[in-house]
Amino acid sequence: MREFEINLEPLSPEVTLIHVAGWLDAHTFEYMEQAVNNLFGEGKVRIAIDLSQVEYISSAGAGVFIGSLATAHERGGNIVLMNPTEPVKEVFDMLGLSQVFTFAQTKPAAVAALKAGK
Amino acid sequence: MPEAHVSDRIEVDAKTQNLAKVREFLHGAIKRSSLPATDVNKVVLAVDEAVANIIQHGYAGRDDGKIEVQIDADHARFTIKVLDSGLSYDTAKGAGANADLDLKAHINAGSKRGLGLFIMRKVMDEVHYSSREGQQNTLTLVKYIKPPA
Numbered sequence: 001m002r003e004f005e006i007n008l009e010p011l012s013p014e015v016t017l018i019h020v021a022g023w024l025d026a027h028t029f030e031y032m033e034q035a036v037n038n039l040f041g042e043g044k045v046r047i048a049i050d051l052s053q054v055e056y057i058s059s060a061g062a063g064v065f066i067g068s069l070a071t072a073h074e075r076g077g078n079i080v081l082m083n084p085t086e087p088v089k090e091v092f093d094m095l096g097l098s099q100v101f102t103f104a105q106t107k108p109a110a111v112a113a114l115k116a117g118k
Numbered sequence: 119m120p121e122a123h124v125s126d127r128i129e130v131d132a133k134t135q136n137l138a139k140v141r142e143f144l145h146g147a148i149k150r151s152s153l154p155a156t157d158v159n160k161v162v163l164a165v166d167e168a169v170a171n172i173i174q175h176g177y178a179g180r181d182d183g184k185i186e187v188q189i190d191a192d193h194a195r196f197t198i199k200v201l202d203s204g205l206s207y208d209t210a211k212g213a214g215a216n217a218d219l220d221l222k223a224h225i226n227a228g229s230k231r232g233l234g235l236f237i238m239r240k241v242m243d244e245v246h247y248s249s250r251e252g253q254q255n256t257l258t259l260v261k262y263i264k265p266p267a
Contacts, residue, residue, distance in 0.1 A: 003138065026170035027134035056141070058166050059237055063230030070226070087159055094240060095233060100225050 004028035005053075006035050011107055015046045015114045017082075021053035024061030032061065036068045045077025048110035052083040057091050069101065078102065080110045120152040124191040132173045132183030132202070140169050140187055144198075151191040152263050160241035161196060161261050167234035168200045168257050176204025176255065194264045200257040206249035 004022040011017050016039055024032060039047055047068070054061075069079045080102045084092060092098045104110035128143040130136040144162050153161065169185055177183035188199040239245055244260035 023138060025134070025137050025166060026174065027137050058137075058163060058170065059230070059233035060170060063233060066225050066230055066233075090159060091163065091237075094237060096222055096225065100222070 004031060006031060008035070008039075011048065011111050012115075014044070015048060015111050016044050017048040017050060017107065017110065019050045019053070023056040024054055024064075025056065025058045026060035029060040029064050032064045033067070036064065040068075040071060040075070045072050045075040046114040047072065047077070048080045048082055048104065048107070048114060050082045051088050052085065054085055054088050057088045059091075059095070062091055062095055062097060065097065065101070078114055080104050080113045082107075082110055120193075121150045122192065124151045124189060127186060127188045129184055129186045130169075131181075132177040132185050132204070133181070134170065134173055136185075137166055137169060137173075140185075141166055143187065144189070147189045147191070148196070151189075151196055152193050153191065153196045153261065154263070157196075157261055161198070161259075164238045164241050164259055164261075165198050165200065167237050168198075168259065171207070171234050172200065172202045172204055172255075172257075175207055176202050178205070180204070191263075194262065196261045196263055198259045200259070202255050203253070204255065206251075206255050 004024070005020070007019040009017040009019060018035055020032065022028065036047065049065070065079065065081070072079050082104050089098070102113050104113050124147055126143070126147045128140065130139055141162050144165055145158070148158050148161065165187065169187065172185055173183070183202065183204050186201040188201070190197045238259065242259045243262045244258070246258040247256070249255040
């Protein structure tokens with residue numbers, strides 16, 4: 001099984017999609033945090049994150065999204081989450097994150113949501 | 119058929135790369151038990167949060183710590199004990215221990231503190247902590263399979 005994998009895909013000049021796969025736990029969350037911080041460092045604050053291949057998430061993983069959303073908002077951007085798996089949804093619901101984040105099912109929908117501002 | 123009594127243990131070095139090993143161990147023990155499928159992810163998550171907290175806070179800055187996870191389950195209760203010899207931290211009283219934590223304000227502020235403890239208390243039916251100065255800390259997590267009479 002893949003432990004953890006991240007791939008970036010530019011969707012437009014302003015919007016970057018991060019594909020995440022595997023386990024997002026207290027061991028792997030730093031890789032995720034680094035990927036998002038790298039984008040922030042490049043001035044990219046409109047980020048979509050594809051969660052359709054994330055098999056497990058703990059609070060450390062969820063914490064990355066919480067911190068990233070706050071930073072994106074501060075800088076006039078946003079984070080849109082795409083197609084979370086059932087285990088991810090369960091944790092997001094538990095933490096009330098499902099009401100805080102914008103979700104999109106397709107890349108065009110994610111781009112549209114991110115271009116619309118926060 | 120679930121076993122009438124499941125008892126098992128694992129000891130790991132207190133390193134985050136061992137979290138996956140602990141989760142795999144739990145899945146194995148749960149499969150032999152009567153724990154309903156709807157509770158499997160919850161129990162695995164709660165224990166993962168407990169072990170991660172010990173690695174990050176109890177053994178902060180140390181790489182020689184050990185963590186033991188013990189399972190004891192019957193038809194009524196699935197009990198997990200997590201033992202360590204790091205700094206004591208009362209999970210029952212720490213940030214996030216309160217189920218009424220204002221999560222929305224917490225999240226809007228970008229704060230991640232206490233989420234693990236919040237999850238543990240939210241998904242488990244009992245959470246107990248005991249610690250003796252300079253000795254072992256024991257966190258006990260219980261999920262009821264059948265509610266106590």
